[in-house]
């Protein structure tokens with residue numbers, strides 16, 4: 339059992355003013371895939387931060403994304419210590435699958451509408467600045483071979499979330515100083531409860547460390563057909579080699595591994611389209 343979540347931690351939906359705090363979290367609690375693709379990420383703090391901020395700004399005004407925040411209340415104010423990001427996939431009235439905003443997904447707040455032109459202006463300014471001043475690029479390099487390997491690994495996956503109505507968990511992080519207090523459990527259980535009420539599964543994808551958490555703490559099952567293992571050079575390792583003991587995919591050896599994972603509410607039958615949920 340994780341230690342009890344301190345009462346100073348509260349949970350809510352995000353607003354525009356949370357963007358920098360969430361981007362900071364991406365940096366201090368990166369997933370294995372980010373570290374694999376950007377080995378120097380921590381050395382290029384500012385550049386990585388700007389990258390995350392640009393991504394989050396686009397998500398804020400996408401009403402099909404919902405971000406939950408864990409806030410720590412201190413004497414000096416509030417600090418964001420965790421977040422989870424959600425999408426919902428539903429059948430639209432014509433019967434085809436699509437991402438849809440749902441009633442638990444908030445409409446834009448007045449504050450967001452006030453912030454929007456300011457943020458758009460700032461983003462445009464930053465873009466212009468980096469075009470005009472190449473030195474604004476501080477040297478953050480994506481390792482192209484490793485990025486391509488991850489992309490290919492994920493694309494080999496059957497992408498179950500694209501074929502069945504579900505809740506999709508697309509991002510999760512908790513500040514290292516506050517891990518082990520059940521914060522991630524609460525952030526994910528929120529979506530599991532929503533999914534249960536709708537009678538649909540929760541689907542997520544991730545790398546080894548996150549997957550262990552989903553499996554051990556929350557009862558998710560890996561989708562066997564979506565698993566991938568990649569060595570430190572970006573080469574794919576197949577299941578047979580892994581079973582024979584090739585462990586170059588392990589994070590300690592510089593590799594990465596991941597898969598999709600699913601959680602089904604009790605009593606809900608889900609057509610997994612022939613896919614095999616593992617342990």
Ligand SMILES: CC(C)(COP(=O)(O)OP(=O)(O)OC[C@H]1O[C@@H](n2cnc3c(N)ncnc32)[C@H](O)[C@@H]1OP(=O)(O)O)[C@@H](O)C(=O)NCCC(=O)NCCS
Pocket residue numbers: 339340341367368369370509510511512513516517518519520521522523524543544545547548549550551554555
């Ligand atoms: C994974 C992560 C979100 C967990 O956050 P957290 O708030 O510490 O999780 P909780 O306190 O709710 O943990 C609940 C249980 O899961 C366990 N757990 C947490 N992280 C784990 C991990 N990486 N591997 C195995 N078990 C883990 C905890 O030990 C605890 O177990 P216990 O009940 O036996 O004590 C956090 O470690 C993190 O931000 N990691 C970096 C980003 C990341 O990997 N995100 C997932 C992307 S796929």
